[in-house]
Each structure stands twice: as C-alpha cells, then as structure tokens.
Amino acid sequence: MRALIVVDVQNDFCPGGALAVPDGDAVVEAVNRLAGEASFVVATRDWHPADHGSFVPEGGIWPVHCVRDTPGASLHPEIDSAQIDVIVDKGQVRDLEGYSGFEGTELERLLRSRGVEAVDVAGLALDYCVKATALDARRAGFDVTVHRGATRAVEVNAGDGERAVEELRAAGVSVVD
Ligand SMILES: [Zn+2]
Numbered sequence: 001m002r003a004l005i006v007v008d009v010q011n012d013f014c015p016g017g018a019l020a021v022p023d024g025d026a027v028v029e030a031v032n033r034l035a036g037e038a039s040f041v042v043a044t045r046d047w048h049p050a051d052h053g054s055f056v057p058e059g060g061i062w063p064v065h066c067v068r069d070t071p072g073a074s075l076h077p078e079i080d081s082a083q084i085d086v087i088v089d090k091g092q093v094r095d096l097e098g099y100s101g102f103e104g105t106e107l108e109r110l111l112r113s114r115g116v117e118a119v120d121v122a123g124l125a126l127d128y129c130v131k132a133t134a135l136d137a138r139r140a141g142f143d144v145t146v147h148r149g150a151t152r153a154v155e156v157n158a159g160d161g162e163r164a165v166e167e168l169r170a171a172g173v174s175v176v177d
Helices: 024-037 107-113 126-139 160-170
Strands: 002-007 041-046 086-090 118-124 143-152 174-176
Touching: 002 024, 002 126, 024 118, 024 143, 041 107, 041 126, 086 107, 118 126, 126 143, 126 160, 143 160, 160 174
Parallel strands: 002 041, 002 118, 041 086, 118 143, 143 174
Antiparallel strands: none
16 A cells, blocks of 8 residues: 655745745645555645744744745645645644654654555755655555655755755655656
8 A cells, every 4th residue: 555645835835925836836736646656646735833942933943934824825726636645744833843744743653544555755955854754655565656846945054955865765655767
C-alpha cells in the first residue's frame, strides 16, 4: 500500500502569499496528477496559532504565515480536494517548529492503520517541510520517494534545494523527477 503526502500547498506558500515559495503554485498540476494515481492521499497544512514561535514578531525567522482559519492557510484553490482523503494539520504548538507532517500529529498512526508501507511526498517547500516530512517518514521505516517536479524550494540560501536532495538521498530517500 502506497500513500501520497501532499505537504503544505497553501495560499501563503504560493506567489502573493505571506511566505511565497518561488514558483510555488507550479506544483499544483503535478500534485493533482500524483493524487489521481494514488490510492490514499493525505494533505498536510501548516496550521499555526497567531503567536507561533517561528514568526519574526515572536523571535523566529519567518514572516507571519498560515495562521489557522485564515485564507492564507487554506489549500491552494486549484488543488483537487476531492482527491484528498485526510487533512493533517501541523505546527499547532507554539514552541515546536512543525516543519514535519509527523511532528506532533497522528500522521504515522494514520498511515499504519491503512497498512501503508511506502509514501510518495510532494508539495512545499522542498528544503523545509517536504524534506523534514520525508526524513521523518524514512526514520519511521517507510519506503519514501520525493517527487522533485511536484515540489519547489524556498532557497533562503542559494543551493538549499540541491542540498536538500543530497540530504534526502543520503538518508535513503528516493528522489525522482
Ligand atoms: Zn510554518
């Protein structure tokens, strides 16, 4: 059993959003295609309290983004929601980063309850939440494939996307186009 994890394809991570990933909305078409081929699809959402510790006003490094129940936290409107089986919200605890979909969530239990052994990972952003989610999936013992064409990197520092790919491969994650 394989599952697709669609990481954080939310308005705030797309062009015009509070923490836009360059070309972030370009993943939508590829994500919808992967979801159409998958038997079980989980979408994660960054779902922060308004005073999340990752925000600049709280001493963090990111602009205020994906505050729960705001338009910026909604999934991109062109994501085909009919193909998503479960939404998992993360980053809800003020003092936890919440990059990974597995951090402080029911995701691992959910996948195990469905008999999932392999996960495909796509979404935003490659060098943060996609990487963290894929690494945690690998640590949890899943067979993990990241779909490069269905992700984009933030690239706070040039080359972060490539470094993320190297780190993923070193951890035993397959990275495919
Ligand atoms: Zn966040």
